[in-house]
Amino acid sequence: MSRPRFKLEIQHWPYRQKIAISRGVLSTQTVLHATATWEDHRAQGEGEQHESDETLSMAAAERGQALLSQFEETPDRETLRRQLPADGLRNALDAMLWDLECKRSGLRAWELAGLPEIDATTRFPTLLTVTLDSPDEMAQQARRWGNAPVLKVKLGDRTPGGLDRDIERLHAVAAASPGSRLTVDPNEGWSPEGLQRFAAAVWSLPLALIEQPLPAGHEDLLPGLGLRIPIAADESCTTLDSLSRLVGRVQYVNLKLDKCGGLTEGLLMCREARRLGFQLMVGCNCGTSLAMAPAFLIAAFCDFVDLDGPLHMRNDRSPPISYAEGHLHAPDVALWG
CATH class of the missing domain: 3.30.390.10 (Enolase-like, N-terminal domain)
Structure with a gap:
């Protein structure tokens, strides 16, 4: 053999x-x-x-x-x-x-994987990312995405006065894309006090969640902040064992296959996260369509899908995953799976 x-x-x-x-x-x-x-x-x-x-x-x-x-x-x-x-x-x-x-x-x-059927017509809405820049440039990025269902706005300016500029950035993006729901991701960039101030300043905007606002390991501070905007754990949510520590502290967990070690662990995490009462996101670290393909299976469990990575790459693998109108389509069998 x-x-x-x-x-x-x-x-x-x-x-x-x-x-x-x-x-x-x-x-x-x-x-x-x-x-x-x-x-x-x-x-x-x-x-x-x-x-x-x-x-x-x-x-x-x-x-x-x-x-x-x-x-x-x-x-x-x-x-x-x-x-x-x-x-x-x-x-x-x-x-x-x-x-x-x-x-x-x-x-x-x-x-x-024992999941419901996925065929060539299966598609999911995906967040489209606006990367950290000046408020005017971020507004331009939002306009270039067109009528996106959901935008993910990168924030977390760590320079002096950065939180005020983050607030200005989100208002600029919201004005540029009035039909879009918003999520923000400061990548652990805020303090508890900064998070409270930010949440109060953007309460009128269509903000669906804030992803990993505090450094990983500080989730125990979140329940005491009185936030009315849901919080998602990203850097704090790594493997199956990390989920129990997040109960009562965040509302969403963001599953990334590069963090948890692949689809095998990711499927276990999906089922356990649902059992524990979390809502789910699936995310990526950019990447080609090949990196998105296994994560597409996780998307079937999720409330938010953040798999726009190939749209930020200069080139992609063949055959690439198709994106249209803020949705990503199932990968071709010739690519993976």
């Missing part, structure tokens, strides 16, 4: 334009691309280490290749879940194994 051949490589995918968030400015995404070839089948997956850190990516690629070389046959997803930490490497390998099982079995990923 033939053995599978695995390959893990680092790839660089430039953004259409630089992306600013509260922690810095990004111009290129560094991803891990995992492939498996077995008989006539070729499978693939993609993951990103923390904010495209090149050193972390190189170390992860070496670690992953060494692990794969130990397997005489295809490792199962649960083995990877036990042996690797939850990160972009495990996400890439997990996605590759899902894709390989689909191709060898002739089943789609939604069938293997």
